[in-house]
Amino acid sequence: MEYAENILGTIGNTPMVKINKIIGDIPALVLAKYETFNPGNSVKDRMAVKMIADAEADGRLKPGGTIIEGTSGNTGMGLALAAIVKGYKMVCVISDKQSKEKVDILKAVGSKVIVCPTNVAPEDPRSYYSTSKRLAEETPNSWYVNQYDNPSNAAAHYESTGPEIWKQTDGKVTHFVVGVGTGGTISGVGKYLKEQNPNVKIWGIDTYGSVFKKYHETGIFDENEIYPYITEGIGEDILPKNVDFSVIDGFVKVTDKDAAIYTQKLAKIEGFFLGNSAGAAIKGLLQLKDNFTKDDVVVVLFHDHGSRYVGKMYNDEWMRERGFVEDVAKNASDLIKEHQDFPLITVKTEELVGHAIERMKKYNISQIPVEDTTGFVGALDETDLLRKYLENKNVADLPIKEVMRKPFPIVNKNTPIEEISKLIQKENNAVLVDLGDGKFNIITKHDVISAL
Ligand SMILES: Cc1ncc(COP(=O)(O)O)c(C=O)c1O
Known part of the structure; x- marks a missing residue:
């Protein structure tokens, strides 16, 4: 033994x-x-x-x-x-x-x-x-x-x-x-x-x-x-x-x-x-x-x-x-590293605000790009929804077109973080990153702040 x-x-x-x-x-x-x-x-x-x-x-x-x-x-x-x-x-x-x-x-x-x-x-x-x-x-x-x-x-x-x-x-x-x-x-x-x-x-x-x-x-x-x-x-x-x-x-x-x-x-x-x-x-x-x-x-x-x-x-x-x-983040590629394998969550112009809210809750996101057949035509974020809700309690039944704001700016993978920070301000909570082949990802205010 x-x-x-x-x-x-x-x-x-x-x-x-x-x-x-x-x-x-x-x-x-x-x-x-x-x-x-x-x-x-x-x-x-x-x-x-x-x-x-x-x-x-x-x-x-x-x-x-x-x-x-x-x-x-x-x-x-x-x-x-x-x-x-x-x-x-x-x-x-x-x-x-x-x-x-x-x-x-x-x-x-x-x-x-x-x-x-x-x-x-x-x-x-x-x-x-x-x-x-x-x-x-x-x-x-x-x-x-x-x-x-x-x-x-x-x-x-x-x-x-x-x-x-x-x-x-x-x-x-x-x-x-x-x-x-x-x-x-x-x-x-x-x-x-x-x-x-x-x-x-x-x-x-x-x-x-x-x-x-x-x-x-x-x-x-x-x-x-x-x-x-x-x-x-x-x-x-x-x-x-x-x-x-x-x-x-x-x-x-x-x-x-x-x-x-x-x-x-x-x-x-x-x-x-x-x-x-x-x-x-x-x-x-x-x-x-x-x-x-x-x-x-x-x-x-x-x-x-x-x-x-x-x-x-x-x-x-x-x-x-x-x-x-x-690895200090230098460009868009670095900023999306953590979530680039996840598909971009979007809504269509024909959908109702309720659909957008559902998706935002499900994926725990604060903003969502809006698309139609031509590409990105708008965006929705939490502040828009709250503002609209104060005007109209039935906001969920409105068509997205009536509530959406202008689309998020689109950058490429090599866009420097400084340029992205400038694009993300009061008007835009996020930017989209064009990954090629019709694929896009999103950089939010949160991503930029975390990288800093
Ligand atoms: C994690 C760790 N590394 C290094 C040392 C240093 O070793 P020594 O005290 O033998 O110089 C200690 C001592 O407390 C230790 O706890």
Whole structure:
């Protein structure tokens, strides 16, 4: 029989997966260390159990105690799983920029969750660093984990993640690329790989709004580098003790927009449904492409799972609201992309207004072109109908000819969005797009506004 003693026994030994398409023309073999196969769906399970085991061993954590941690979600998940198996209580202090899914998931595994504001200085009593420390002081028989400065964090990756990567690549790994938050992953893996082969290059992925890159390059902790950012899991406004700058060869910064767009791309292009720091990591790897040759074996570590980001980077509206849209609509073709396969809904001049209303309700549309045998001769929209209704309550029985306004202007597929915006005004709620072969589609005010 083959089974784990409990869920903690399934941590580690995650697969390595070849990345095929998204890397474009990078000549190297690029492999993903795919950490979502851990039971808490992130790499952080590894360090969570190690931090607990070490704290138990030296008496910092006692039977029945309360574990308290400031966490962006994933460490909390790993700790919560271990707390369940080992009989501890778990309190997670989380910042309000983290996704709602992460909070709900932590609660689902029995953790108490306290949410703190993101945009305050670390020393501010409301920050999640200060709140975690205060709670640990106030709670009897508690242990404050402090993943930032706790050496067991990097040690876990030195003992498990690093050796796995070395073994899975048969010692051929030449570059390791990974997002940096507490620094545990990069420092532990980096130290192990460099001990096996000092020529292995270790690249950290940082974000705009974080201090790591500049500090690594200049030794200056520059407060001007600190500002709010959206990317989750990587970058810091402090220097955690777990970041061992001596094993890191360089940092690259990735924008919030690129990280979000590449999170979506990993899912759509490779079938890798992963978290936001994976998007940052793959985009950072692409930014580093000139460093890789055909004989290289590049390993990029993906920290966590996409399910934690369904309301954010995998939600098109959330992406659009932040301007995280790659293909900016330029012409009529772009504007009809979403609905060009649906037939254009029209009414005939001989029909009654009631028929038009029926069709508009059925297809949930606010305007409708009117045709006769010669082509488009008019249009109807909600405002016309309301205006007419106020004059005549029996509007539904009127012939369409009596109510319709002039036809929508017709553009072609290449008409620029600026020209279309000018055509859509008070007189025209929409324009028609001539697709050739007698086929037409419609661009409404809503389409243009959504594209903006
Ligand atoms: C999603 C995600 N990515 C990246 C990181 C950074 O990993 P590390 O803290 O080991 O530097 C974290 C850490 O919290 C994370 O949760």
